Amino acid sequence: MRDEKRQERLRQIEDAIYALIEEGGFEAVTMQAVAKRAGASLETLYRWYGDKVGLFRSLVDRNAEEVKTLLTANAAEEVGPLAMLDRIGQRLLSMLTGPRAVALNKAAVADGSGDLGRALAGAGRDAVAPLVATVFKRAAAGGILRLDREEDAADVWLSLLIGDLQIRRVTGQIGPLDPNAIAARSLRARDAIVLLYHPDGRSSAAF
Amino acid sequence: MRDEKRQERLRQIEDAIYALIEEGGFEAVTMQAVAKRAGASLETLYRWYGDKVGLFRSLVDRNAEEVKTLLTANAAEEVGPLAMLDRIGQRLLSMLTGPRAVALNKAAVADGSGDLGRALAGAGRDAVAPLVATVFKRAAAGGILRLDREEDAADVWLSLLIGDLQIRRVTGQIGPLDPNAIAARSLRARDAIVLLYHPDGRSSAAF
DNA sequence: CCGAAAACGTAATATCAATTACGGATACGG
DNA sequence: CCGTATCCGTAATTGATATTACGTTTTCGG
Secondary structure (H helix, E strand, O other): OOHHHHHHHHHHHHHHHHHHHHHHOHHHOOHHHHHHHHOOOHHHHHHHHOOHHHHHHHHHHHHHHHHHHHHHHHHOOOOOHHHHHHHHHHHHHHHHOOHHHHHHHHHHHHHOOOHHHHHHHHHHHHHHHHHHHHHHHHHHHOOOOOOOOHHHHHHHHHHHHHOOHHHHHHOOOOOOOOHHHHHHHHHHHHHHHHHHOOOOOOOOOOO | OOHHHHHHHHHHHHHHHHHHHHHHOHHHOOHHHHHHHHOOOHHHHHHHHOOHHHHHHHHHHHHHHHHHHHHHHHHOOOOOHHHHHHHHHHHHHHHHOOHHHHHHHHHHHHHOOOHHHHHHHHHHHHHHHHHHHHHHHHHHHOOOOOOOOHHHHHHHHHHHHHOOHHHHHHOOOOOOOOHHHHHHHHHHHHHHHHHHOOOOOOOOOOO
16 A cells, blocks of 8 residues: 555544544444444554554554644744743643543553553653743743743643643543633633742742 | 441451552452452352442542541641641642552543542542641631632642642553652642732732 | 455454352351 | 351353454555
8 A cells, every 4th residue: 555545544544533532432442443433444453553552552642743733833823921821721721631632541541551651651741841841931031930940830830730630531520621611720820820930929949 | 247247348358459459450450359359259249339330439438538537637736737738738649649549540430430430529529628628728717828719729739739640640651659759749739829829919819 | 457465344263351150158046 | 056148169151342364355566
């Protein structure tokens, strides 16, 4: 199969998986269902991906790419650092609590070998962290935040933004978030950061 | 079986499960393994708990009790609100990222019916939230925090304390936390709260 | 156009763990 | 002390799904 066709086919297969996820969550993604939905054969799935974990690993990689793309596009907007932080926060939170991320997390839990977990960790490190770092550096340069401790600030911001929403989502303690909740949370995280890391605040060494 | 004996037996069974969890994590907890380890029969397990989810549900309940007990004991100590917040934070974080909580979370993920998820949510609401609220009220009364918005403060504190550690732990992105990391995180959360909710700070309406 | 390699669709196999069944041992109320 | 209800240990059953096998069809380089 020509490489071009092959890439197309890979995309179709992964799209099929995402469709299954949207419809029935992680539990709906069986190899049989994927094959039927994508019009591919089981033999092909195993030839290309090795096993089910491999399939999800490639999903993680693709998802990381998409996240990076989306965040980069947003980071390129011409808005002030405050608005930017809010904007990025909303996008990020929306993705991380959405059905796809939930399914990928469930897959990592089900894996057990830690393989998918590592992939997820790597995706976060490579796709999300650098972008967030960029935004914070810009905010610092713009006089909104202290110039040192940008990493701490980014870390605190992510904690406030995401908190325990992901684990609660994955364990079924809560359902999908509504946009208002997302917006409120993003604002709260941003405003807290602005206070904690104000350039000339009375912050102690720790803040 | 006399009720007294029965309670004893229930405890033995649940202890057996925790032993299995410590040794091999959630995946090691099969009904067979539980029966053998506890010296109980499968028939008895099913008679008493209904099914595997029921078994874990009772584990969640018991765990909630133990958490409540431990936190209450700590909350009774004669220390200032600042030290108290740090102390409670460490205990809480230690438990929530420990092998038992991880296993219970994995069970909730594997459940799918949402039954265990609801149990976990209820446990958090009933066992953890009230204690935290008490501590924050005391801190407010002691002049450390603003008198209004205690609930927000508690929520922010928990987000900062726990963040995404649980999901990363459950997905295998990270291993057990070492005590130093726990201590550092607890302090960071406390200090942030003190700054954000200072009684006479320049905090806006949101903080 | 030809033939091999790859892909398709379906059926078969393998595995793992929950759940159920059952014969023999035990406990306990009367 | 006895009979019955409960429990124990082990084996059988069941269900779901990942993984493999295979005959047929399609694709594609030569």
